Amino acid sequence: MKISIIGVGLIGGSMALKLRDKNIADFIYGIDNDKKHITEALDLKIIDAEADLENGIKNSDLVILAIPVDAARKLLPNVLDLISDQQTVMDAGSTKAGIVNAVRNHPRRSRFVAFHPMWGTENSGPKSAIAESFSGKAGVICNKEESADDALQTVESIVEALDMHMIYMNAEDHDIHTAYISHISHITSYALANTVLEKEREEETIFQLASSGFSSTVRLAKSHPEMWVPIFKQNKENVLxxxxxxxxxxxxxxxxxxxxxxxxxxxxxxxxxxxxxxxx
Amino acid sequence: MKISIIGVGLIGGSMALKLRDKNIADFIYGIDNDKKHITEALDLKIIDAEADLENGIKNSDLVILAIPVDAARKLLPNVLDLISDQQTVMDAGSTKAGIVNAVRNHPRRSRFVAFHPMWGTENSGPKSAIAESFSGKAGVICNKEESADDALQTVESIVEALDMHMIYMNAEDHDIHTAYISHISHITSYALANTVLEKEREEETIFQLASSGFSSTVRLAKSHPEMWVPIFKQNKENVLxxxxxxxxxxxxxxxxxxxxxxxxxxxxxxxxxxxxxxxx
Known part of the structure; x- marks a missing residue:
C-alpha cells in the first residue's frame, strides 16, 4: 500500500514507522509545511520521499492527516476534492465532531474514516516518533456508518497493524469522553505548572526538590500550544x-x-x- | 550499624533494603503495629527480626521513624525518652515543622535529625519496597543546627548511602516548598479522579479510553488516605x-x-x- 502522511510529526511519524515494520506500507510520501520535519523524517527513514499535496494524494492508496485539529478540519475538504473512489482518507485528531461536521455533505464523505489513536506524549516532531507507541492502546473510529465499507475495512486493517484495540463511537460521545479522559488532564497539568512557576520564583528549588510524583503530574504541561489550543477550541463546551x-x-x-x-x-x-x- | 526501623512499609522497607545492600546495616529490627507488615518484611529479608519499641531502640545505634506524620510526631518524644547520647534518631516524614516543634524542648532533641527523602509512590507496604528508590533524588535535612554534630554526621552518611543528593533547609521553608512540589500534585490528582468518576459512570469507558497522559496525571490518586490526610492536616496553611x-x-x-x-x-x-x- 502506498501512503501519504500529511504532517510527519509525533503521531504521523510513529504511524509511519509501525506501518513500515508491519509491511503494510510499501512507500510513504511525507507532506509537511515544515521543511525541517521533512528532512528529519527522510533521515530517520520515516518517509521515502517528500511530496506536495496533489502529487502525494494522486499516488497513494491511503492518505493520513496527522496535523493539528483546526488545520485538519480546514484541509480535509480539499483532500477529499482530490481523491477518487478507490482511495481512503483517515485522520488522527483528538477531537472528532468538528471534522466530521466539516465534511458531512461532501460528495466524497464516505471515503473518509474519522480516527483517534489514544496515545501521545508531551513531545513533538519526527524525532519523537516511536514505532511501538500505539501497542495496546485504544484506537477509536467515529461515525463508521458514514464511511464506505471498503474505506472502513482499510482503516480497520491499519488500526490492527498498529496493535491497537478498536472502539467504535459517535463523534459527539467521543468528544465528551476525551474531555474527561484526556483534555482535562492537560489543563490541570498546565495550571499546576503555572501555580508552581508563579510562586516558586527560585527555579533551582523546583529542580532540586521535584519528586517523581510532581514530575508525572506536570509532564503533560510540556505539551505545545500549537496542538492543544485547537483541541480546546474545538471541544470548548465539553472541556468547560x-x-x-x-x-x-x-x-x-x-x-x-x-x-x-x-x-x-x-x-x-x-x-x-x-x-x-x-x-x- | 544496628538499626531499628519503626514502620516497615514502602519508605522504611526501601531504606532497609538499600542500607543492607550498602553494608551500612549489620542488623535491622522491624517495629510495626501491623503484624502482616512484619511477616512480609521478614519473608522479604527487609528486616532480620521483629522487636518491640523498647528492645529495638535499646539495641540500635540508629532509629528510623517511617510512619505517617501524625503518628511520628506523637511517638518521637517517647523514642527520645528511651535513647542515650550515643544513639541517633531520624524520621522520613513529608512535613517537618510539626515534628521539629514537637521536640523543640526535649532534653534529647540534639539526637534527632529531621529528614525527608523526596521519593514515594502510590503504593504502600513492604512488598512495594525498592532498594534503588532513592537514587538521584533529593534528601532534605531540616534544622540541622538543632542536631548534635555526630548525630548529623550519622544521618548524612545514611543519606549518602541512599545515593541521594543532600539539601539543607529550615522546616518552615521545607513545608512551603513541598506544598508546591508534592502536596498539591496529590490534591489535583485526587480531584481529577473524582471528576472523572463523578461523570464517567460507565467505568468501562474510562478503562478502555484512558491514555498514558491520563494515567500519569491520576497515578497519585491511588495514594492512601492513611498517609495523606495527616500530611494535609500538618501542612494545612501552606496547602490551602x-x-x-x-x-x-x-x-x-x-x-x-x-x-x-x-x-x-x-x-x-x-x-x-x-x-x-x-x-x-
Whole structure:
C-alpha cells in the first residue's frame, strides 16, 4: 500500500514507522509545511520521499492527516476534492465532531474514516516518533456508518497493524469522553505548572526538590500550544463542563481543609482511590 | 550499624533494603503495629527480626521513624525518652515543622535529625519496597543546627548511602516548598479522579479510553488516605495557599475558554511550557 502522511510529526511519524515494520506500507510520501520535519523524517527513514499535496494524494492508496485539529478540519475538504473512489482518507485528531461536521455533505464523505489513536506524549516532531507507541492502546473510529465499507475495512486493517484495540463511537460521545479522559488532564497539568512557576520564583528549588510524583503530574504541561489550543477550541463546551466540575471537586478539598473536616477529606481521598480498580 | 526501623512499609522497607545492600546495616529490627507488615518484611529479608519499641531502640545505634506524620510526631518524644547520647534518631516524614516543634524542648532533641527523602509512590507496604528508590533524588535535612554534630554526621552518611543528593533547609521553608512540589500534585490528582468518576459512570469507558497522559496525571490518586490526610492536616496553611492559587490558575483557563480568548489561552500554555526547561 502506498501512503501519504500529511504532517510527519509525533503521531504521523510513529504511524509511519509501525506501518513500515508491519509491511503494510510499501512507500510513504511525507507532506509537511515544515521543511525541517521533512528532512528529519527522510533521515530517520520515516518517509521515502517528500511530496506536495496533489502529487502525494494522486499516488497513494491511503492518505493520513496527522496535523493539528483546526488545520485538519480546514484541509480535509480539499483532500477529499482530490481523491477518487478507490482511495481512503483517515485522520488522527483528538477531537472528532468538528471534522466530521466539516465534511458531512461532501460528495466524497464516505471515503473518509474519522480516527483517534489514544496515545501521545508531551513531545513533538519526527524525532519523537516511536514505532511501538500505539501497542495496546485504544484506537477509536467515529461515525463508521458514514464511511464506505471498503474505506472502513482499510482503516480497520491499519488500526490492527498498529496493535491497537478498536472502539467504535459517535463523534459527539467521543468528544465528551476525551474531555474527561484526556483534555482535562492537560489543563490541570498546565495550571499546576503555572501555580508552581508563579510562586516558586527560585527555579533551582523546583529542580532540586521535584519528586517523581510532581514530575508525572506536570509532564503533560510540556505539551505545545500549537496542538492543544485547537483541541480546546474545538471541544470548548465539553472541556468547560469538565473544568467546572473539576474546580467544584477541588473546592471540596479546600472546604474540608478550611473546616478541618478530616473525615470528609478522608472520604474524598478514598473515593479517588477507586481509580485504582479501574486503571492499572 | 544496628538499626531499628519503626514502620516497615514502602519508605522504611526501601531504606532497609538499600542500607543492607550498602553494608551500612549489620542488623535491622522491624517495629510495626501491623503484624502482616512484619511477616512480609521478614519473608522479604527487609528486616532480620521483629522487636518491640523498647528492645529495638535499646539495641540500635540508629532509629528510623517511617510512619505517617501524625503518628511520628506523637511517638518521637517517647523514642527520645528511651535513647542515650550515643544513639541517633531520624524520621522520613513529608512535613517537618510539626515534628521539629514537637521536640523543640526535649532534653534529647540534639539526637534527632529531621529528614525527608523526596521519593514515594502510590503504593504502600513492604512488598512495594525498592532498594534503588532513592537514587538521584533529593534528601532534605531540616534544622540541622538543632542536631548534635555526630548525630548529623550519622544521618548524612545514611543519606549518602541512599545515593541521594543532600539539601539543607529550615522546616518552615521545607513545608512551603513541598506544598508546591508534592502536596498539591496529590490534591489535583485526587480531584481529577473524582471528576472523572463523578461523570464517567460507565467505568468501562474510562478503562478502555484512558491514555498514558491520563494515567500519569491520576497515578497519585491511588495514594492512601492513611498517609495523606495527616500530611494535609500538618501542612494545612501552606496547602490551602497553594490550592487557592491553583484554583485561580484553573479559572484563567476557564475564562480564556469562556471568552474564546485563544491568544490568552496560548499565553497560559506557553507559560506552563517553561516547566520543560526546569524538569527533565
Amino acid at each position: 463542563d469538565v473544568l467546572n466540575e473539576h474546580i467544584t471537586q477541588l473546592r471540596k478539598f479546600k472546604s474540608a481543609l478550611e473546616k478541618e473536616n478530616y473525615e470528609y477529606l478522608e472520604e474524598l481521598i478514598s473515593n479517588a482511590n477507586r481509580i485504582r480498580g479501574i486503571l492499572r | 495557599d497553594v490550592l487557592n492559587e491553583h484554583i485561580t490558575q484553573l479559572r484563567k483557563f476557564k475564562s480564556a475558554l469562556e471568552k474564546e480568548n485563544y491568544e490568552y489561552l496560548e499565553e497560559l500554555i506557553s507559560n506552563a511550557n517553561r516547566i520543560r526547561g526546569i524538569l527533565r
